[in-house]
Amino acid sequence: MNNPIDRRVATALQSYTVLAVIAILIGAAVVPYAASVAEGDEQYVAVVNIDETISSSSSQDTVQQLRELRSNESVEAVVLRISSPGGSAASSESMYLAVKRLAAEKPVYTSVDQYAASGAYYTAVPSDRIYVTPASLVGHVGVIGTAPSDGLSPAATTGPDKAHRGMTRDQYYASLESMKRAFVGAVMTERGDRLNVSRETVAEASAYQGGRAVQTGYADEVGGLEAAIAGAADAAGLSEYQVVYHNPADPQGLFLLAGGSEAGGNATVVAEGAPYTFQGVDTVHFLMIYGTPENQQVVYNSTAQGGA
């Protein structure tokens, strides 16, 4: 301690001012490092793949993923890569709400691959921009379902509506109409001024492809996934970013059989799988799905048995 420098340092360390200055300097040095450790150094555009029929479980997986991306600080923008014919009505509504929630906080862009039809368009519609390629199909805004019978139930029931799926035919049609109003209303709200067709035309459930989809205002631009990623990054103000891919949902294994076609073959569409249903139990299925199967019958197993 005979070194004069040591003595000065010792004296200086007894000064509160010096201590404060040193503490602040250390703090200032630590904070950005700590913050970058927490965030990772990178900024990300997340691509979420939605390429399955929308069912209860697939929508659950996707909604969960979207929530994680929403709360992840390093994800600056999200691109939905959609190639889905839609699916269950209720699950499509959940997807719509989740995407809407995400879009309220971060740029969300959609790139449509094969189709974003019906319930999948419902999913896409809150995004800031929708990109299509000339063959992509979008729209088909509507609901289909099988009307309940109103005959005498062969089963023993405790009340009249315990048979035929809990609703009369009139109630069923009213439900269908309510779902349609919510769906069409959502499209009108989200697309707003960009839409060049009337509410009634949207309700006709037409599906549009590529350039026609842009003309009608169902989509914004012709371009692929790259264009959507670049657009989303630009919207988030990113000059340097990484792209991370997520594929939250697996395809489902339940089929809607469309039987009795002239060709004799059964077109199969993957449909909603409830956690517990039995083959032969008559339940109402409201679907927002591309195509209108005739003589629909929902079969609950992972392989189509043929014959509806």
Added chain:
Amino acid sequence: MSADSSRSSPVVRAGFFAGILVLSVIVGTVAIGGGAQSAPDVSQVNAPSFNSGESVATPADESGELSMSADASGKVVVIDVAHAGDIDREALTPLVSTLTENGATVRYHVGERQSGSPLNESLRSADALVVLGAEQRYTKSELNGLSAFSDAGGRVLLLNEPSQASPAGLGLFGPIRSDSVTKPMAPLASQYGLSYGNGYLYNMHEYDTNYQNVYATPTGETELTEGVDRAVFYAAIPVQGGDTALTTTEQTTLSKTRRQDTYGVVARSGNVATVGDTSVFTQEFLYRADNEQLVGNLLDFLVTGEKSPADAPRPPESGNSGPGGSLPGAGTGSGGVLPSEPDATPAPDPNETVMSDE
């Protein structure tokens, strides 16, 4: 630097140092903006179309009673099920019971295939005929017989449907695998100057719960539209010719052409009336809007004809091997009302040339 501070204990100084360090870290963190995000307002993620007052549709209102004003005593109404496809006879219950309650006799014409009598024989003892969307073609003799029947004052009600208009159990038919008009109705209707459009009608602007349930309003004051302000038709087929009694509301679209127009759905041509829909007779649609009034008027129409000669269409002359159904006034008809006989086992008329119905 005060002497106090230089003499203060190292512990105090260390505490002070740590305090400032923590404070600066906190200040820095806040300035950089790490930590939890703030949640958006709930209203930001609210879907307005889910919660507007308009978003919930209510089931269609059904009220009223089906009644007839005409006296149907002694009248015989024949319902042709021989030429039709898969008719759900139970769906016709309101029509049959109302006619019966008012004194009419209702019979089904099942045709020779089901060991019934030929159509002309069924017509001979009938005052009115109801045809529901035929699928089997009518033979020339049957067409002639029908023509003679209506010329003599027999009433004919033709109900047609676009094929594939009825999901199972909704209309009177099971699904048919084509989407064009049921063709056998065309020659039948054309005898009376009536024809049908191709496709089904819908309205995206004004409808009863579903776009396929179109509204129609009377074109004027006619027997058929008495007490009807507005009727509802399910997936109707347009009818042309005759005197149009009801037309659909504005902006109704025909599925095949996608043209918006007001289309005729009920028309009358003398003793023949046609409706471009069978659903109005089913319980599901009978009590909507003023359908029960319209159906009541149609039932009155059926039983208010005065047939003369009463046995038209007459059997052909004996030895005449041509098609049956001679013109009224020709030949020697019995002139009397035949006793009504059950459908199932008819006594064939010896003079009737039985036409093979293919």
